[in-house]
Amino acid sequence: MGMFRWVAALAILCSCFPQARGAGQDGPFRAGAATVNITPPLGQPIVGGFSPVPATYVRDELHTRCLVLDDGRRKLAILLSDNVGIPREVHDAAKAWIDAETGIPPGDVLSASTHTHSATSARGENKVVAAKELTEYQRFVARRMADCARIALGNLEPAKIAWGRAEEPEEVFNRRWYVRDESLLQNPFGGIDRVRMNPPRGSEALIEPAGPVDPEIAFVSVRSRDGRPICLLANYSLHYVGGVPSGHISADYFGAFARRIGPAIGAEPHEPEFVGILSNGTSGNINNIDFRSAGERTAPYEKIERVASRLASLVAESERGAAFHDRATLDARLVEVTLGVRKPSPEQIEWAKGIRAKLAEGQPKVSDRDRVYCARIEQLASESPDEIRVPVQAIRIGPLGIAALPFEVFVETGLSLKKERPMDSAFTIELANGSFGYLPTADHHALGGYETWIGTCNVEVGAAARLEQRVLELWRGMREADGNR
Ligand SMILES: [Zn+2]
Structure with missing residues (x-):
């Protein structure tokens, strides 16, 4: 058999039986990371609240950050971009470029927004209808995401990897409350809800929060073989922190964490530079406001820096004691799930x-x-369709499972995935591969409140449970593939 035919036969064998690819043929485990700037020009609208205001000042630059891992058989790229919610078509444009330019297929790329509310919109007009054409800024962001993946890929080097966790329960608060005062429960459509989002602070009317919090900060750390920090990817289930003056562009606590975690784990100036990344967990109903207290006065950015410094020091402490491994098996699956779109009554x-x-x-x-x-x-x-297809992605990095969902996911879904996971540990990155609005659980739909209102939540009431099941199936499939390996 000629050399070409022999290689072709092997390639066919490998693509049919991925588990048959012999461990002996694996290259070294490698990691690379990169950061690119995606700050928009001043004057474009910042979209954290109901009414957008034009950007007048850049307090800290917005970035896309990327970690690429390579287990010798498969490469995974994880991208986080400082934005409040990037629609699917922007992620897809970036993934198409990444596929064409690096050969990493779309299913092996996880691209998500951090969730800073002080960024210019990369959002489309309608959350359930894809824009036909990208805006100038969307195109720029997609192009920069692809650049970031390419640069991270170019930075690949033999690496070791560690997993860890810490807890910070003091900075997460469930923002949906049972309250005594009916005037606080009126929804826009003339009905009365059972819970109130962001009730008045310190109010006598507060009874109790309508759900839990997830205090976990989970992380993956990669270092060069001689111990130099390459990248640390963390995950925390807290919406943005805020306390940002109107018109300011800022990456909120996600950016502050990225700046602080390097020095905290001993990263020194190096070429290529260390990359810190904080991804958003399941924070649809979680914010940084202690509703029981009347509220302290803080200077702009004070809370952002406080939260980021707490998280960075807790992660650094845990990382110091973490065991580093020479390799980790990588896997990724991306499927489309069809969901019903809610229609107004x-x-x-x-x-x-x-x-x-x-x-x-x-x-x-x-x-x-x-x-x-x-x-x-x-x-x-x-103008909205009856159904939409949304991407659901599951990733595996050694003993860690990562779920990627294109919504603002409720903390209950994240906690349930952590509990039911078939891997040793797991977390969810929300606003990943798309941004289709809030994803309350069916129980929360029954309670009402802002996140469940039609127009805030655009998909069927059972969507959260269906997506959760799909992720678990994907993870189980990976476990089985692993067993056969
Ligand atoms: Zn938000």
Whole structure:
């Protein structure tokens, strides 16, 4: 058999039986990382709140950060970009470039937003309809993501890897509360909810939070064979922190953690530079506000820096005691799940017509909230599809499972995945590979509140449970493949 045919036969064998690829043929375990700047020009709208304001100042630059791992058989790229929520078409554009330019297929690339609320929008007009054309900024971000993966790939070097965890329960608060006061429970559509998102701080009306928190900070650390830190990827289930003046561009505590974790674990100036990454866990209903207390006065960025420094020192302490391994088996699966899109009820459509009429009369009393939900109901009623397909991805890095979901995921889903995982440990990166709105559990839909309102949550009530099951199936599939190996 000629050499070419022999190689071709081997290639066919390998693609049919991935487990048959002999361990003896594996190259060394390698890691590489990179950072690129994605700061937009001033003047573009910052979209953390209901009404966007133009950016007037850059307090700290926005970045895409990438970790590439290579177990000798497969390469995985994990990208985190400082943004409030990047739509699928931007991630897909970046993945297509990465595929064409590096050969890493889209299923082996996890691309997510950090969730800073003080970034210019890379969002589209409609969360359930893909934009036909990318905006100039979206195209720029996608191109830079691909650049980041390419640079990280170029930085690959033999490496060792460690996994670890710490806990910081003091900086996470469930933001949905049972309250005594019915006036706090009115939803935009004339109904009464059972829980209130972000109730007034220190109020007598507070009863108790309507759910748990997840205090875990999980991390993966990669170092060169001689011990130099290459990259640390952490995960914490806290929405943004905020305390950012209006008009400021900032990467919030995600950026502050990235700056602090290097020095905390002994990274020194080096070419290529160490890359710290903080990914967002399941924080759809979790924020940094202690609702029981009336609230302390803090200077801009004070809380961001406090939270980031706490997390960095806890992670550094845990990393110091972590055992480093010479290799880790990598795996990744990406599937599409079809979800029903929620449609407004006849009453909600009537309500929206009423608001639209008031707006047409120029009535100044229409609140921002009513104006926004009126537009969202109109959009869902007219131009939205009945179903959407969303990407669900599961990754394995040695004993660690990572779930990647394209929503603002509730903490209950993250905790359940951590509990049911078939691996030694697991965490979820939210706003990954897309950004389709909130993903409350069915139990939370029954309670109502902001995150469950149509227009905030756009997909079927059972979506969270279905996506959770899908991730578990993917992880189990990886376990089985591993058993056959
Ligand atoms: Zn958010």
